[in-house]
Structure formats: C-alpha cells, structure tokens
Amino acid sequence: MSKVVVVKHFGDQRNRPLTQSEYEVLLTTALRTLSGQSDFAAAVRRYLPGGTVGMKANCLAHQLNSTPLALADAFTAILVKTGFKEKDVVVWERSNRELASAGFALNVSGTGRRCVGTDATVVGYSEEFYSSGEVNSLVSRILTEIVDVNVNVPVLKDHSVAGLSAGMKNMYGAVNNPNKYHGNNCDPYCAHVNNLEPIKSKNRLTVIDAVRVQYNGGPGYSEDYLAYYNGLVISDDPVAADRVGLEILEHLRAINGQPTLERTGRPVRYLASAERLGLGIADIKKIELRVIMIDKNGRESAGELLE
Amino acid sequence: MKRRTFMSCLGCGAAATVATQTGLFPPVINSLQNAFALGEPSELSSMEARHYKKLPGGGIECGICPRHCQVTDLERGYCGSRENQGDIYRTLVYGKPCSLNIDPIEKKPFFHFYPGTQALSLATAGCNVNCKFCQNWEISQSRPEQTENIDLSPQAVVDLAVQRKTPNIAYTYSEPTIFYEYMYDIAEAGHKHGLRSVMVTGGYIEQEPLRLLIPHLDAIKVDLKSIREDYYKTIVNGELKPVLDRLVQMKSSGIWLEIVTLVVPTLNDTDAEFRDLARWVKTNLGADVPLHFSQFYPQYLLKNLPPTPQVTLEKAYAIAHSEGMQYVYLGNLPGHPAESTHCPKCNAMLIERNGYRITQMNLVGNHCPKCQSEIPGRF
Numbered sequence A: 001m002s003k004v005v006v007v008k009h010f011g012d013q014r015n016r017p018l019t020q021s022e023y024e025v026l027l028t029t030a031l032r033t034l035s036g037q038s039d040f041a042a043a044v045r046r047y048l049p050g051g052t053v054g055m056k057a058n059c060l061a062h063q064l065n066s067t068p069l070a071l072a073d074a075f076t077a078i079l080v081k082t083g084f085k086e087k088d089v090v091v092w093e094r095s096n097r098e099l100a101s102a103g104f105a106l107n108v109s110g111t112g113r114r115c116v117g118t119d120a121t122v123v124g125y126s127e128e129f130y131s132s133g134e135v136n137s138l139v140s141r142i143l144t145e146i147v148d149v150n151v152n153v154p155v156l157k158d159h160s161v162a163g164l165s166a167g168m169k170n171m172y173g174a175v176n177n178p179n180k181y182h183g184n185n186c187d188p189y190c191a192h193v194n195n196l197e198p199i200k201s202k203n204r205l206t207v208i209d210a211v212r213v214q215y216n217g218g219p220g221y222s223e224d225y226l227a228y229y230n231g232l233v234i235s236d237d238p239v240a241a242d243r244v245g246l247e248i249l250e251h252l253r254a255i256n257g258q259p260t261l262e263r264t265g266r267p268v269r270y271l272a273s274a275e276r277l278g279l280g281i282a283d284i285k286k287i288e289l290r291v292i293m294i295d296k297n298g299r300e301s302a303g304e305l306l307e
Numbered sequence B: 001m002k003r004r005t006f007m008s009c010l011g012c013g014a015a016a017t018v019a020t021q022t023g024l025f026p027p028v029i030n031s032l033q034n035a036f037a038l039g040e041p042s043e044l045s046s047m048e049a050r051h052y053k054k055l056p057g058g059g060i061e062c063g064i065c066p067r068h069c070q071v072t073d074l075e076r077g078y079c080g081s082r083e084n085q086g087d088i089y090r091t092l093v094y095g096k097p098c099s100l101n102i103d104p105i106e107k108k109p110f111f112h113f114y115p116g117t118q119a120l121s122l123a124t125a126g127c128n129v130n131c132k133f134c135q136n137w138e139i140s141q142s143r144p145e146q147t148e149n150i151d152l153s154p155q156a157v158v159d160l161a162v163q164r165k166t167p168n169i170a171y172t173y174s175e176p177t178i179f180y181e182y183m184y185d186i187a188e189a190g191h192k193h194g195l196r197s198v199m200v201t202g203g204y205i206e207q208e209p210l211r212l213l214i215p216h217l218d219a220i221k222v223d224l225k226s227i228r229e230d231y232y233k234t235i236v237n238g239e240l241k242p243v244l245d246r247l248v249q250m251k252s253s254g255i256w257l258e259i260v261t262l263v264v265p266t267l268n269d270t271d272a273e274f275r276d277l278a279r280w281v282k283t284n285l286g287a288d289v290p291l292h293f294s295q296f297y298p299q300y301l302l303k304n305l306p307p308t309p310q311v312t313l314e315k316a317y318a319i320a321h322s323e324g325m326q327y328v329y330l331g332n333l334p335g336h337p338a339e340s341t342h343c344p345k346c347n348a349m350l351i352e353r354n355g356y357r358i359t360q361m362n363l364v365g366n367h368c369p370k371c372q373s374e375i376p377g378r379f
Helices: A020-035 A040-047 A069-082 A096-101 A141-146 A167-174 A189-195 A197-202 A238-255 A270-276 B003-008 B154-163 B176-192 B207-216 B229-236 B240-253 B271-284 B310-322
Strands: A002-009 A053-057 A089-093 A114-117 A130-132 A135-137 A149-153 A155-159 A163-165 A203-214 A226-235 A287-294 A300-302 B052-054 B060-062 B082-085 B088-091 B099-104 B118-123 B168-171 B196-201 B219-223 B256-263 B291-295 B328-331 B349-354 B357-361
Touching: A002 A020, A002 A238, A020 A040, A020 A069, A020 A226, A020 A287, A040 A069, A053 A069, A053 A141, A053 A167, A069 A089, A069 A149, A069 A203, A089 A096, A089 A141, A096 A114, A130 A189, A135 A189, A141 A197, A149 A167, A149 A197, A155 A238, A163 A167, A163 A238, A167 A189, A167 A197, A167 A203, A167 A238, A167 A270, A189 A197, A189 A270, A197 A203, A203 A238, A226 A238, A238 A270, A238 A287, B088 B176, B118 B154, B154 B168, B154 B176, B168 B176, B176 B196, B176 B207, B207 B240, B219 B240, B229 B240, B240 B256, B240 B271, B256 B310, B271 B291, B271 B310, B291 B310, B310 B328
Parallel strands: A002 A287, A053 A089, A053 A149, A089 A114, A149 A203, A155 A203, B118 B168, B168 B196, B196 B219, B219 B256, B256 B291, B291 B328
Antiparallel strands: A002 A226, A130 A135, A155 A163, A203 A226, A287 A300, B052 B060, B082 B088, B099 B118, B349 B357
C-alpha cells in the first residue's frame, strides 16, 4: 500500500498565485501527514536524510505554466528550517534558458540556493549510458554527481502525447534524448526513464503542483483550458502520486466537457508499466489517499479529492 | 572551442566534432561555484522548417521523413532538431553545424564518384533513427543545445569550400534529412559556384522532399543497414520499406548512387541475409551499383559485440559477387584487396586503394584501359 497526500488551499487562485508562505503551510501539512511524524524536522528527514537536495522543476511552458518559484522557495525554506544549508539545495532543469524563462534566478556562486540547467557549461550529461528496456540515455550530471537525493517538483498538466504530464514525465528532462521516447503515448518509455538507476535511486519525493491545471492542450500553455484545483499532490511513491494526479486531471477534463484521455487516443498506460517494473503502485484501489483542506486560518480538515 | 580553433581543425585529419555532452567537462563539478557555468550555449536557429502541415485543432505534422511526427506546441520531433513554436515548425539547426571537416570522398565512402577528390563535410546534431551501433552517436543522438555549434550560413559553407579548394560538399556524419533545409540551400548555392553536393544518408526520407532535393545533389550514398524489417525495427528504430522505396526513387532519378551495409556480428551477418540483400539490389537497382560491406567496431549501445571478423566480410563479398553484383567493396579493412576497383569484364585493376588513399588510377576517362569497357560512375 502506498500513501498519497493531497492538500488543498481554501482560496480561489484565479486572481493570484499562492504565495511562498501559503505553499509552506501546504507542504508542512502534507509532509507531516505523509510521514506520520508530528515532529516536522523528523518528517522531512524521513525522506531527505541529508546531503545535497535536488529539486527538478518543469519549466517547459516558461512563466505561464511552470513549477512556481514560490513553491521552490517554500520547499527551500522548509529544508533550511530542518537544518539544510541553502547552498545544499539545487533547483534544476535541462536548460538555463528554461529556468530563467520560468522566473528562476540562475545561481552557481556558492552562496545561496543553487539553480542551474544541465546545459550549463560545466554540467552536461553522464559519460556512461543508463539503460532500462528500450531506453538508453545519458542522465544529467546534476542527478548523477551533484545531488544526493532529489525531489521531483512538476506541474500537473495534460500532454498531447503522454496524456498525463506530472512527476514521471517530468523526468524526461533529466535525460539527453527525450525526443526518442514519445512513441506509443510514452509507454513503456516513461516507465523505463524512471527506472534508470540514478532517477530511481535518488528520487525520494514527488510534489505535484496542481494549483492551476492545464487540463487540455498541454504541455504548452493554453489559456482556454485552465482549471483551478488549488492543491498539491505529495508522495514518496512516484507512480502513486501520478496516479492520483491522473484522477484530478480526468476529473477536471470531465467537468469542463473534455472526453477522457483514453477517448482522445492518449491512454496513460505508462503508470501500469511502471508498476510492473516495481516503481510504485498504479492501482488506485491500493493507494492510501489522504485529502486535507486548509482553511484561511490554517486549520486542517478532511477533504474530498474530486469536488 | 572558439570559432577560430574550430575552423583551424579543418583538414587537420581529426574530425572537428564538437560534441559537448561528454568528456569536455571538468571531472569534478560538485562545487559548481564557477560563474562560467552559466555561459549561454549558442542560439539555436529559428528558421521555419519545410515540409510540414498544420493539424486541425492545433499541432503540426512533419513530412520530412516517414516517421511523420505529430508535434504540439513547444515539443520536438523524434529527431530532436525540429520544434513546434506556436504551431510554426522550426528547424533549430539551420546554419548551425556541430561537425566540419575536409575528408577524402572515399571516406563517405564513394568509390565511383570523382575518386581522389576532397569533400568539405558537415553535420548538425540530430537523427531520425537511433541505430544501436551508431559510430557518431555523440552528435546524431544529441539535441542541438547539447553540441557546440558554430554559425555558418549556406553561403559561408560555399565560400569555405571555394577557399579550401574542395570540389565537393558532403552532408554526412549524422543524418542530413534532419537538416534538410540547410543542406538544400547549401547545395543550391554550391551549384552556382560549380561545387558538387553529396548526401550520406540512411535513406529514411519522404518521397517529395527527396524529389525536390535531388536536382541540387550530385550523388547519394545510402546506408542500407539490413534487408530485414525486423532489424530496422529493433536495431535501427526505423523502417526498411520506405528506405527501399527511396533507393528505387534515387536510382530512377539518375543520380549517382552507392550503398553501404555495416555488417554487425550476430545481427545481420548470415549468408542468407547477404544473399537477399545482394539480390534485392541487383533486381531493383542494378548489378552496377557499388555495394560496400563495412566492418563494425563496438560503439554506442553495442559495445558487447566484437568487431566484424574479416572472414565474415569476405563471405559477404563472395556472396554478393556470386549473385552478380559487379562492384563489391569491403570497408574499414585498410589494405584489403577488396578496397580496389577491378573491371568486371577483364578483371584489370582500375583503381587501387589503400584505406582512403588512391595508389593507382588506371581508368581512362570512364573506361577500362585494357578492354575499354565503360565503368559506371562520375570520373
């Protein structure tokens, strides 16, 4: 049984994005619930025991629909409160340009949180290939050499080929040849990318931003298909996190008059493939789901996943 | 590598490949405290691609190769070198070569096309297949932002070829189909300056782009990687049928054509396969199309296999000959007698080669000096 926590913010984010402090409240609640630890630092350390922590963002859609800076800042603040140094946190993506376009300040100065793309001059990809199934790739040296553990911080969105873009699809940004792995709705390629040794062994948490969801027309930005779910999906099981993300995406599609992904020819089969590889649980019945609402006073109450 | 250094590599013997994904970085990067680390890679091209159509409801369909990638906004095709930007499909590699060198034309290999001449040879990042044996995977399997590229317009390529006195320009190393627009414009400009253009390709290109391109080319070398569809599916990540169709199209157009098959131990090295391949070439293209069998070296994803034994290549040579192919060659075996051209009628030595060097040239025009048989090719 895998556990997934969904934390939802009371407000309607139509007019403004969540702030760093609001994200901190959501993250703190989610991590305590997920870990079962009331002590906050212990909750964090359960998943991130030490060393250098990576945060793999998704900045494909630039500032329009990428991992929010406020979310990365909030997670960084939480890590610092837990005892990590800021310089031991690395926000990363495949390119400097994508990070900058999403509002992140590039930084490799040695002071403060680092932020760098794999295409930066001194980074690049691993010298050795990593393989799983038909996937053979070089992996970002940020993941293989710089960070000890990684937090996957994607946004939840529709994807024109994969159907679902959340945590697992975000790891396409960690390999040198993602364009080779989009056939057959990314199945089983997406599972195998996540089964590459550095990705499988270093990814410890998935934190899916589902505050504003591109429920159709992704992965690029399309203002015609935006919905506001106002939540985060968090798990240490990358497959289960995505599976819950899929429930949310399909729900938002349905209430906005869109057919299921299956009916659009984009069935999300890579989750089942990932389960077969032992990466996590894709069967929603085997996932322990906790949904928590946070009201405007920061009080927690049980919530519904789909409303 | 700065542009000056890059250009100075021309003709120095080593390929001026500037792949940057491996080997060029300091071994220890954990500190990441170097401001230089934020150096921007060179800008990619934003030239609109040719041969694509917009799809109803958004997205585009690429028509440059049989893969027909359907690509939505901000995504790329399988080749990694073409991107949908707001439903305008753009080539990211136009005028952005990552490899540039002067090679003997024999290195392509062309054995019946102006022997002994040089070719200004170039490539960009990307490929529309993913051969497990690729010898140039560092550029062919990279995206253009992962290679170090220089800015070199089509006219600048032509000027460089004129300056270096190379009568040929070769589109090679990766897969020129994916830098179609760049190749097309160089070839067109080159013809105006009397320069010949040769395409070294896997032949996985659509019919119409090829039809439009051929008038600007002078020769094509196709890697016919196998005669088995299953090999194309599992080893090449492509399809055989369109390649065979394009070979027939090329031959019927009248352009000079040579074929190479890389013989990979245990994967495409049976007698039956050599025989089927030779028969297909003879039946569909003719017995006088030069057919090269090349030795495989362990590379990329097939490092577990040994180099092709010489005896296997000699077997391929013998089988192709026995099937009636008139010009069969063995590659990557410097000094082997099967590198040389003999008259199919009287067996006179016409062109003796050692590696890429020509050590004897006995052709008189395009005729055998002994029996006056006409030898096919461009001499």
